[in-house]
Amino acid sequence: MTDPAASARDTGRKKRPVTLRPMAPIVPPVNVSGRALMVVIAIMSFLCAVTLGAVTMVQEKAEAWQGDVSREITIQIKPDDGLDMEAALTEVRNIVLAVPGALSAEIVDRASTARLLEPWLGEGFDMDELPVPRLVIVTIDEAAPPDFAAMRQTLADAIPTATLDDHRAWSGRLISMARITVFIGVGILALILATTMLTVIFATRGAMAGNRHIVEVLHFVGAETSFIASQFQKRFLLIGLKGAAFGGGVAAVAFLLLGAWQNNTMATALNDQATALFGRFTLSGAGYFGIVGIVILISAMTALTTRLTVIRTIREIDRQRADPSSAEID
Structure with missing residues (x-):
C-alpha cells in the first residue's frame, strides 16, 4: 500500500522544472x-x-x-595722388575681361579689404588715411591661360600703379x-x-x-x-x-x-x-x-x-x- 504523502512528494518533484545553468566561457571575461x-x-x-x-x-x-594657384591671378592697384580708386578698379576689371583666357574678374571691396587688414591694424581704422592697395582677383582658363606679358603691358599703359602677380614666383x-x-x-x-x-x-x-x-x-x-x-x-x-x-x-x-x-x-x-x-x-x-x-x-x-x-x-x-x-x- 502506497503512502499518499510520499506519492505527493514524488509528483511534486516530477513537475519541478529543470533549469540548466549557462556554460561558463572557456576564456574568462576581461580581467x-x-x-x-x-x-x-x-x-x-x-x-x-x-x-x-x-x-x-x-x-x-x-x-x-x-588648383587655386593655377586658376587665379591677382592685380594690385596702389593708391596715388589724383587716382580715383573705384574708377581704376572698374577699368582694370574691364581690361582683364577683354583678354582671351580670363574667365572672370572680381573686385575686392572696401569691407573685404578692411577685414583682411584687421588682424594687423585692428577694427575701425580709416582706410582713406592709409595708402591701402586694392585688389582684383582674376580667374583664368587653366587649359588656355592669357598672355601675362601682354596683360601687364596693357595694365601699365592704362594704370601705372597696377601690378599683376601670376603667383608663379612662389x-x-x-x-x-x-x-x-x-x-x-x-x-x-x-x-x-x-x-x-x-x-x-x-x-x-x-x-x-x-x-x-x-x-x-x-x-x-x-x-x-x-x-x-x-x-x-x-x-x-x-x-x-x-x-x-x-x-x-x-x-x-x-x-x-x-x-x-x-x-x-x-x-x-x-x-x-x-x-x-x-x-x-x-x-x-x-x-x-x-x-x-x-x-x-x-x-x-x-x-x-x-x-x-x-x-x-x-x-x-x-x-x-x-x-x-x-x-x-x-
Whole structure:
C-alpha cells in the first residue's frame, strides 16, 4: 500500500522544472590585464586616427592650393595722388575681361579689404588715411591661360600703379612645401603604426601571461591547439575591437567638433585669415574611411598576435614536458 504523502512528494518533484545553468566561457571575461590592453589599444588607435586625419587634410589642402594657384591671378592697384580708386578698379576689371583666357574678374571691396587688414591694424581704422592697395582677383582658363606679358603691358599703359602677380614666383615653393609636409606626415603615421604594433604585441603577450594556466589546463585535457587559439583569439579580438573603435571614434568626434567650432567662429578676421590660408578643418569621407581601416587593422593585429602567442605558449609547454631541464623563461 502506497503512502499518499510520499506519492505527493514524488509528483511534486516530477513537475519541478529543470533549469540548466549557462556554460561558463572557456576564456574568462576581461580581467585587469585585459582592461589595460583595451586602454592601450584605445590610446594608440586615437593617435593613429588623429595623425591619419591630419595627413589627409594636409594632402587635400595641398591639392586645393595647387588648383587655386593655377586658376587665379591677382592685380594690385596702389593708391596715388589724383587716382580715383573705384574708377581704376572698374577699368582694370574691364581690361582683364577683354583678354582671351580670363574667365572672370572680381573686385575686392572696401569691407573685404578692411577685414583682411584687421588682424594687423585692428577694427575701425580709416582706410582713406592709409595708402591701402586694392585688389582684383582674376580667374583664368587653366587649359588656355592669357598672355601675362601682354596683360601687364596693357595694365601699365592704362594704370601705372597696377601690378599683376601670376603667383608663379612662389607657387612652386608652396607646392613643394605641401608635398614635403605630406611626406613628413606619412612618415610620422608609419612610425605611430609601428609603435602601435609593438605596443599591442607586448601588451597582448602580457595579458596572455596571466591566462597561461588556462592554456595549460586545456592542453592537458586534450584540447586541440587550433581550438585553444581560436577561443583566445575571439576574446582578444573583441578587446581589440572595443579599444580601437573607442579610440577611433573619439578621434572622429574630435574632427567633427573642430569643424563645427570653426563654422561657429567664422565672424572674426583672424579666422578669415586662417581659413584663407589653411581652409576649413573638416575631414573628408576618405579620412573617416581611413579611421575605420585603422580600427579594423589594429583589431586584426590584436587577434593575430593572440593566436601566435597561444601557439607559442603551447609549444613551450610541450617542450617543458618533454625535457623539464630545458625550460626557458621568455
